[in-house]
Amino acid sequence: MSSIKQFQVTFDCAEPERVARFWCEVLxxxxxxxxxxxxxxxxxxxxxxxxxxxxxxxxxxxxxGPRLFFQRVPEGKVVKNRVHLDVRVGTGLVGEERLAVLEAECARLLPLGAMRVRLLYDGNDSCIVMQDVEGNEFCVD
Structure with a gap:
């Protein structure tokens, strides 16, 4: 059985360079x-x-990390992503300490064009659902 050595994540979008530059800043x-x-x-x-x-x-x-590829498509995004990226900044942290790290990363991404959608928090575990510059969902986790 052969194993996969590499993979890339492909984004359909309207402005490939703009979205690529956003993700360069994020990651x-x-x-x-x-x-x-x-x-x-x-x-x-x-x-x-x-x-x-x-x-x-x-x-x-x-x-x-994997290569990210961005390709222009004629149609706009109309529904929730079936696959999304998790930007892992709070690995190993819990509670208020984790939440503070996630909030700091969210604050860094907002001026880049990201949009905050909602906070998911149960007192211990948390993530912040966001959207990139074209509305693709991702999580700050």
Missing amino acids: GYVILPPAGFDTWEEFDRSQSAEEQGSWCACSDPSGV
């Missing part, structure tokens, strides 16, 4: 150009006018 990722190109701009120049700006990608500079 400390960097924009990576397609193979054979020095930049996404150079890649775009090789595409037809209607295809330009249709894709963008970023990755973890340490090589640990």
Whole structure:
């Protein structure tokens, strides 16, 4: 049986570069150009006018996290995501200590264009449901 060595997470979106740059700020990722190109701009120049700006990608500079790929789609988001990212900043913490760390991360993400949706808190465990710049849900966990 073979094992999977790598995977990427793909986002459907209206503005791939904008959403990619948001997630770079959230996760400390960097924009990576397609193979054979020095930049996404150079890649775009090789595409037809209607295809330009249709894709963008970023990755973890340490090589640990998955690559994120963003592709333009014509339709807007209309329902809740079936899959979402959890931004893990409170691992191992509980109660008020955990909540304080989550709230600090939420406060950092709001000026980047994120939107707070709701706090889920039961006195011990917690997470903050948020949306990225195009309304994709994610959790600060």
